[in-house]
Each structure stands twice: as structure tokens, then as C-alpha cells.
Amino acid sequence: MRFFEGLKVVDLTQVWIGPMMTRILRDLGANVIKIERTDTPDQVRSGFLAGNNASGDFWNNRSQYFAARNAGKRAMQLDLRSEQGREILMQLLEDADILAENFTPGAIRRMGLGYEDLKERFPRLVYVSMSGYGQEGPLAHRKAVGMSMEPSAGAVAVTGYPGDDPLKTGQTWVDHYAGLQACAAVITALIYRQRSGRGQYVDISMQEATIPTLGRHLADYLLNGRVKVGGDGNRRPGMVRGAYPCEGDDNYVAISARDEEQWIALCGVLGSDEWREDPRFASADARWANHDALDELIAAWTSSRDKFEVAELLQAAGVAAGAVLQAPEVLADPQLAARGFWDQLELTGWGEVPVQRYFSPHIDGESFGARGRGPHLGEHTDELLRELGASDEEIAELREAGAVVGHPVALDNDFARDAVTMRLDPYIELGSVLRVDEDFRERVARGAG
Amino acid sequence: MTDASTPGALEGIRVIEIASGGAVAYAAQLLAQSGAEVIRIEPPGGDAIRRAGPFPDDEFTLDGGGLHRLLNGGKRSVALDITSEAGARFAGKLVATSQLVVANWQTPAASPLPLADSEAMAELFPDAIYVSISPFGRTGPYAERKADSLIIEGAAGMSYVSGKPDREPMASGVEVAEYYAAATGWIAALAALADKEAGVEHHFVDVSMHEALSAADDHNLPVYIGTGAIRRRYYSRVLIIYPSDSLPVKDGYVAFVLAGFDVGGMIAELIEEPEQATNPIVANGQERLLNWQEFDEIVGPWMKSHTKAEVLQRSDEIGLAFADVATTEDLVSDPHLAERDYWETLPDGGIVPGPTVRFSETPLRVAPPPDLGEGTAELLELDGPAAALLWRGEA
Numbered sequence: 001m002r003f004f005e006g007l008k009v010v011d012l013t014q015v016w017i018g019p020m021m022t023r024i025l026r027d028l029g030a031n032v033i034k035i036e037r038t039d040t041p042d043q044v045r046s047g048f049l050a051g052n053n054a055s056g057d058f059w060n061n062r063s064q065y066f067a068a069r070n071a072g073k074r075a076m077q078l079d080l081r082s083e084q085g086r087e088i089l090m091q092l093l094e095d096a097d098i099l100a101e102n103f104t105p106g107a108i109r110r111m112g113l114g115y116e117d118l119k120e121r122f123p124r125l126v127y128v129s130m131s132g133y134g135q136e137g138p139l140a141h142r143k144a145v146g147m148s149m150e151p152s153a154g155a156v157a158v159t160g161y162p163g164d165d166p167l168k169t170g171q172t173w174v175d176h177y178a179g180l181q182a183c184a185a186v187i188t189a190l191i192y193r194q195r196s197g198r199g200q201y202v203d204i205s206m207q208e209a210t211i212p213t214l215g216r217h218l219a220d221y222l223l224n225g226r227v228k229v230g231g232d233g234n235r236r237p238g239m240v241r242g243a244y245p246c247e248g249d250d251n252y253v254a255i256s257a258r259d260e261e262q263w264i265a266l267c268g269v270l271g272s273d274e275w276r277e278d279p280r281f282a283s284a285d286a287r288w289a290n291h292d293a294l295d296e297l298i299a300a301w302t303s304s305r306d307k308f309e310v311a312e313l314l315q316a317a318g319v320a321a322g323a324v325l326q327a328p329e330v331l332a333d334p335q336l337a338a339r340g341f342w343d344q345l346e347l348t349g350w351g352e353v354p355v356q357r358y359f360s361p362h363i364d365g366e367s368f369g370a371r372g373r374g375p376h377l378g379e380h381t382d383e384l385l386r387e388l389g390a391s392d393e394e395i396a397e398l399r400e401a402g403a404v405v406g407h408p409v410a411l412d413n414d415f416a417r418d419a420v421t422m423r424l425d426p427y428i429e430l431g432s433v434l435r436v437d438e439d440f441r442e443r444v445a446r447g448a449g
Numbered sequence: 450m451t452d453a454s455t456p457g458a459l460e461g462i463r464v465i466e467i468a469s470g471g472a473v474a475y476a477a478q479l480l481a482q483s484g485a486e487v488i489r490i491e492p493p494g495g496d497a498i499r500r501a502g503p504f505p506d507d508e509f510t511l512d513g514g515g516l517h518r519l520l521n522g523g524k525r526s527v528a529l530d531i532t533s534e535a536g537a538r539f540a541g542k543l544v545a546t547s548q549l550v551v552a553n554w555q556t557p558a559a560s561p562l563p564l565a566d567s568e569a570m571a572e573l574f575p576d577a578i579y580v581s582i583s584p585f586g587r588t589g590p591y592a593e594r595k596a597d598s599l600i601i602e603g604a605a606g607m608s609y610v611s612g613k614p615d616r617e618p619m620a621s622g623v624e625v626a627e628y629y630a631a632a633t634g635w636i637a638a639l640a641a642l643a644d645k646e647a648g649v650e651h652h653f654v655d656v657s658m659h660e661a662l663s664a665a666d667d668h669n670l671p672v673y674i675g676t677g678a679i680r681r682r683y684y685s686r687v688l689i690i691y692p693s694d695s696l697p698v699k700d701g702y703v704a705f706v707l708a709g710f711d712v713g714g715m716i717a718e719l720i721e722e723p724e725q726a727t728n729p730i731v732a733n734g735q736e737r738l739l740n741w742q743e744f745d746e747i748v749g750p751w752m753k754s755h756t757k758a759e760v761l762q763r764s765d766e767i768g769l770a771f772a773d774v775a776t777t778e779d780l781v782s783d784p785h786l787a788e789r790d791y792w793e794t795l796p797d798g799g800i801v802p803g804p805t806v807r808f809s810e811t812p813l814r815v816a817p818p819p820d821l822g823e824g825t826a827e828l829l830e831l832d833g834p835a836a837a838l839l840w841r842g843e844a
Contacts, residue, residue: 003643028640048668050675065671115809134807139785142765143708146667147693148772151704156695157776159622161612166702166774168694169602169621170610170685176665177625180632185806187639188483192458192811194646200810208791209805211780212475212519213623219515220503221777222800229701229776231622234599237502241599243608243617250681252618254603256596320595324603324618327673327680330663333604338589341660353674360660361637362586363651424678426739431614432683440677 001368004029007190009098010089011035011073012080014042016146016175017130017206018102019069021183024359025098026072027368033092033384034070034375038079038406041377044069050350060376061348068355071345072371074380077405080111084403089113091388093122098186102130105140115201125199126189130182134205144206146172153210158217160231167231177213178206235291238284240266242291243324244299246307250434252324253307255298255314263287265317270301326434332447343370353444378405457484458811462642463547464488465577466524467531467540467564468496469556471624472582472658474520475631477551480638481523482804482813488547488828489524490531490540495821512820518801521818527829528822535839537561539829544574548645549638554581554655555593571652578641579653582634586657596658601626605662606669612682619682629665630658691738695774696749699756702774703764705748715767720751 007030011022014036026032036042046058048065061067079085093099099118101108108114108129115127129135132144132152150156150168160167182204189200211218220226234242240257257266263284267275275281275297280290287294302310307323314321325333331354336342339362342354359368381404385395398404427433437443459480466477468491481487491499495511503515527543530536537560544550544562554565563569567587570579581587584596599620602608612619634656641651668688669680680688687693692705709715713732717725729736730743737744752760757773764771773779781792781800793803793815804813826836 001640001644002649003640003647024636048671048675050671063671064674065668068666068671133785134789137785137789142772143768143770144772145706145708145770147687147690148704148706148770151695151702151774152772154775154777154780155621155623155625156704156774157702157779159619161616161619165697166695167612167619168685168704169607169619169625170612170680170682171607171665171667171669172687173607173621173625173629173665173667177629177632180629180636181806184479184632184635184639185808187636187643188458188811189808191639191643191646192456194643195458196456196810198810200808202809203807205789205807208786208789208803208807211791212802212805213625213628214777215471215519215623216501216503216516217622218777218780218802219519221781222518223503223505223515224507226503227776227778228622231619234617234620236599243599243603243619245617252603252608254599254608254618254620256599258597315594318595320597320600322594322596322600322604324608325606326609327606327669330604330606330666330670331673335585335589335591335604335659336663339586339657339660341663354670356664356666356670357660358664359633359636359640360657360664361633362588362655363637363641364653423735424676426735427678427688430683430739432681432686432688434679434681437673437677437679440673443677444674 001028007031007098008096009033009100010092010096012099012101012103012108013130014102015044016069017179017182018100020176020358021130021179021186022073022100023069023071024183025186026371027357027359032073034073034075035078035089036075036377038077038402038404042066042070045377050347050353057348061374062350064347064353064355067345067347067353067374068358070374071343071355073375074384075375075378076381076384077378079403079406080113082401082403084398084401086112088385088388088403092384093118093125096122097124097126097190099125099127100130101128104143105129105131105135119199119201123199124193124197126186126193126202127199128182128186128202128204130178130204130206132206134208135203146175149174149178149206149210153207154214154218155210158214158228158231161233162231162235164230166229174206174210178204178209181209237288240287240291240294242295242298244295244302246302246305246310248306251307253302253310254322254324256320258320260284262319265319266314269313269317269319270298272297272301328437328440328443328447331444340367340369345370345373347373348376381405455812456810457814458808459483459485459642462486462549464549464551465490465544465547467550467552467556468492468498469553471498471516471520471627472630472634473551473553474498475628476580476582476634476638477524478520478522479631479635482815483811484814487524488527488543488824489521489819490527490529490543491821493528493530493822499821517818518799522801523814523816524819525824525828526819526822527825529825529839531560531562532557534561539839541573543828544577547577549578549580549642550574551580551582551634551638553583554587555583567653567655578638578645578651580634580638580641580656581654582630582656582658584657585659587655591659598624598626601658601662604659606666607662610669610680610682611685614681614683626658626662629661630656633661689738690734691741691744696745696752698752698760699754701757703752703757703760704772704774706770706772708770709768715769716748718767719763719769720748
């Protein structure tokens, strides 16, 4: 990817949407400089630490969660509230191509670093802001995280078991989805700049980016005024679709027979041609009306079988099916392994762990892995200052003044504290953890090796 | 509709979409919104998107279906049977004039147009970047497998952690894998086009829906990799945070999402019971999580005696990250989105979502979808009767 080589990204983002976006640019070849505040580092540095962090070091690449979002970047700490800190940022922007930020809307403008403040001086800059509700409008200042955006973009209202209350998915997915859109927007702006010489401003609202995913539910309201509250679970009108129990500990297979042809094939595999004669299942509408009864019959067949074997049998017959995977099974998945989806990256004091690729497409046989491990806090501060021409004395002065480095605050926020002190036994008792594998490190090494 | 006087970032780029599912269609629509000329080659009887509901008043129509309006805006339509020799030949003529082709290599396998053979495509169309978006990609042991979002959500580890503990794993109500694949395909297409501007030619871009969604892991993998704990569905909650889902209020649901440092104090202020600020079941994260029924009994009555609007106003004042569990109706009438001019009205009076990302210089343009085959004669430079023959598969 020659286009991205030499591009410089000044990355003020933290947590998820922004860092995942700039990691894609990094994996494609850009030079990404991750800038963190001197008092509060990116909070996900301390999220889900390997080994529950026996070391007491929360900040220096101890978490796969952090590594996935920041692999290969260079990190520096900068106090953007100080005059000197802002001046260093200006120097970094002199030859930068992209500035990315996801502060609460308004915060960066109050620091005098909004697009309007910079565009005259840096006319070629592509400046991207990412937020929950966008930069303007009555809700622009509402606090937003991924968990609040899945509901506010409408996805939760249409999710849930049939006849039950709305229920979100167990994977907060809007950050990442909106981050992909932000990345596409940045590349689009770069293509336009290549042609016109002009940079521009990009405003990403996670809510607006996500609303079109409502698809048929949105269309049904726009065309027919019907409002959906509550989901169809795994079912879809016209299809035979569900997750069915298999043998073993909490195992399921997902089956999706989309049309008459796949329904007939499904009956063939399950050895129940009499289902085809059954008036309850004689048409797509009838199957939809009697889905409960059909699910019981399918479950009776699947429950004594291995989920991978059921999936294979159905796929061989042309029916979409697949095992519902638990985390270690995802790491051991043969398809992901064959495609080279995992990079092995070093976590400090722990060893190598698999990290997923954020830019997964293969282009002419080439694929795009991480360009390095997650950076330590402020690891490249001096290196980057030297690149700006600062002498050792000047660097020492900046440190003395607190403009470039500080002391991370203690873990006095709920999220960070709980992530660090995670005791696992209560979760097993509660039911939110299936089990804890004693030999997980070997399993991880074997699975994604 | 959006103002057409502003420049499109991708003006001058011609994209051929071979109709093959929602992810391909949405990726192509996003390129069209940036000013690329997108020509959609569809089967003469219409493709699955045109045939999928919902339809206005539940009456089937090839040109007015709901998904068609949401996925095919701003494109031209050429109706061709690419499984026939003549259809494939004409499709090839169009591809030869394009810079980019978007398709799913699996669809349709029987075409003389060698969509399943990327090397043959590169030889036939050396100047076009071929972007394939398929369930598992073009290589690997699952390449030939079929999958929709349900199967992919299961394979990516998302279903297993979604749903109630005593029920089966649950899929999202939106086809999340399709949209992830579309957005990933959009990025990949743009990256290849950007490289073309830098003088580097690419021929085959292989996008896997499976990988696109697997990349989006939240905390299943870090928890297992770091501790060996296998996260399981438990009302779809974040493992270490409660509340992280929705609670009922007087007139619907509100997402109860925490923010800030003094969580106990904020919740106590919300429910107007200051003495709860130091109650461990309110203030301590793990206590709240393990004794969530007790927590619900503390906050539930206040929530249920207030409306969405009242709850959200108060949570905004306090600085929590609560959110509306918005229905489609709520969104279409939402004052915030209205002030941002999000919704767009098409010439026929119908409403569709506006741009998903906002550019200051090259705003995305939203436009109506094409009638089936409206561009067949013009774009293939055929007269009406010849186009009709082609359409009927008799050319």
C-alpha cells in the first residue's frame, strides 16, 4: 500500500472508535503518533489486563484489549492545556496529513485546537472528529459510549427474543462499526486531497453512521408506519433460522435455511422427509407460524450431535450453518488461522498473544498485519521530540515544565478499578463465565499459533 | 435531496456492481454517495434485494421495495442475465470501462464471467480492481461455505455472549455482519483506489464477512487470553459492568449507562435518595454487578415512575451516559437528528437516511434508487428492441 506510506497521523483519540480507525491506517503503512494526556492515559490501557495484573503496572502494554486498538503506533504524552504542549502539537501538525480526535464535542475547540482554528495554517489537513451524536445539535453534548449508542441508534429496540423485551447484543459493536466508516471517510478525503490539494473536516456521529443498519425495520416504518419493539431472536420472516443445542457444555449450532431449496436440503440432512409432508411446515408462511414446533424437532435431532459435525453436514448439503463459538474456539478456528488473521504480539511481562487484524481484506494475496506491539505509555516521547529537532536540554526542560510527561492518576474510576481487580469466581457463580481454563495459556498458544 | 453542486470526492470513477447481496449493494451505494458512477448489473427478474420486503402496503413491487430504497440509492441499473453468454459478454463490456467491480465471488457460480477466478478476471479486465465481498473470503477451508449474519455472528463469538443465560444464544436484530462486511469492503475499495492514484495497480481485493466481524471483538478475547475465563451470555451484559443494559421506564426503556468517577453519588442523585450514595450495592462496581436484583429494586421504582424524557433530562444534567432505546419512529421524529438535517426526502416524497459521515468539502449525496434496467439501453449503447432481447435472454 504505497499510498499510505509516509502519511502522518496525529492521533488524539482514545478508547475504541478512534484508536481502531487509526490502527487501520497504521497497518496500511501510515506513521501514527498516539498522543495521550499527561495526567490520564488512554483508559483502555488498564482494561482486561493479562494475568489480572499481578505487577502493579497498568499502563505499559499489559492488555490484549489495548494492544488490539493500538498495535504499531508510537506514543507520546503531551499536556494540551499548556502553551508548550500545544506548541509541540503545532510542530507535529506542520507535516501531518490527518488529525483524529474523539473528545466530547466542544472540548477540543475550547483548547483552541478545533478545525476552524487550524484550517488556515494547515489547509491540506484532513481533520476527523468522532463522537456519539455528532458535533452539533441538541444532543451533541450528551455523554456517549458504545453501550449508549447501540440503543440510541435504534438497534436495541429491534433486538431480543421473540415476544420478549428488547435486549442488546453481548458485544458492543457500534464503536467499531462507526470507526470503519470514519476510516473510509478519511481515505475518501485523502483521495479528494490528492486531486484538489485541499484538506477538509469530517464529522462522525456514531448514531448517524449506524441508523441505516436497521434495514428492513427502518424500511417498514418509513413505508408502512409499523414500529418494531422487541426482536425476532434468531428468526427471520420466510426462513428457518435458529441456534440449536448440541452435545457438550453449552454448545449450539446456528442454522439458516433461507428458501424452499435449503428447507428441502435441511429436511434431507435431518432425515425427516415427513416434515415436508407436514401441513404445519408446508410453506414458508406455515413454517414461520409454527417455528416453535419446528425448532423442537430440529433441536431433538441436533442435541445428541457435535456442533461442528452438524454444521459440516448441512454445509455439504448447501444449507448455511455454523457452530456457535466460545472465545477459545474463535482462537482455534481453522478458517481464521488459514487466512492469517492473527498476529502474535508481545504483552509486557507476559509473552506473545494473538491479536486480530483490523484491516482483514487480502489484496492480490497480500494481507496487512500489525506493525508492532502496543506502545508503552509515553514510550516515544523523547524520540518524537528529537524528530522535531529538540535537544536533550530542551527535552529536559519540557519534562521539568510538565508539558510532555506526567504521572498517571490512580485507578479511581470504576471501570478501570473493576477491570484490574477482576475476581473470576463470582462470575462463574453468577453465570456470566462458563468456566476458567487452567491451561488457557497453552490453549491460546495452540489455538491461534 | 442533498445539494448536487458540491464536488464528489470520487467523481470520474466508474464502479460496476454485480448484484449479489446486501453487503455488496451497501458498499457500492456508499461509493455512489461520494460521486462515483455506480452501475448495478441485475438479473432481468430483479435480484434478492428488490424481492425482499417490506413493500409499501405489503404489495410486491420490483422498484419500490424498502431494502432497495435503502441499499441502491444513486445507482444506474442494467438488467442482464450474466449466466448467459450474451449477458456475460455485455457485462464484460461494462466492466472493461470501469475502474472497480464489486461482487461476491460466489454469486452466481455458473456465469461465463469468471467471478470465482480472480486471475482470469485480472487478465480480462486489467484496469479494473475487483472487490469481492463474500462470507468467508476466497481462500481457506470455509471459502465455499454459505453464511448469513446469523452464522457469522456465531463464528465471530458474538452470539455466544448475546442473550439470556437460560436461553439459546441470540443474534442481533440487525444483520450486523452484512454491514460490517460492507464498511470493510468500502475501506478496502477506497484503499485500492487510493493506491491507484499513487500508481500502484491492484487486481483482486478479497473481503471476508467472517473476518470483518471477528475483528470487532470487544472483550471476549482479552478476557480469555488474559485469564482463561470464557465469557458467556448473561443478559448481554458487559462482564464487569452493571448496569450495562436497558431498564424499563414509564413509557419504554432507557439504556442505563454509567459515566464519570463518582458513580454512587451520581446514581443517588438521579433517584433522589442521597443516602444511597454510599450503599455498596449502588456505589461499588462488583457489588452492584453481583447483587443486581437488589440494585434494580433500589433504582427500579424511580425509573418506572418517570418518562424517558424525564429520565434522560436528569441523566444529562448529572453527566451519566444514559440513552434512549430508540424505536424507528423515535429516530425519524428525533429533534436532534432533525436539527442536523439527517433524514432526506426523495423526489417521490419518501424518506431515507442521510449521509452516515459528514464531509465539509465533499458531502455525500443521497439519491433515489433506479428502476430495474432503466439504464440497459443507454449504458450498453443499444437501441430499445436490442435491449429488450437482451433483457429477455434472447440476444
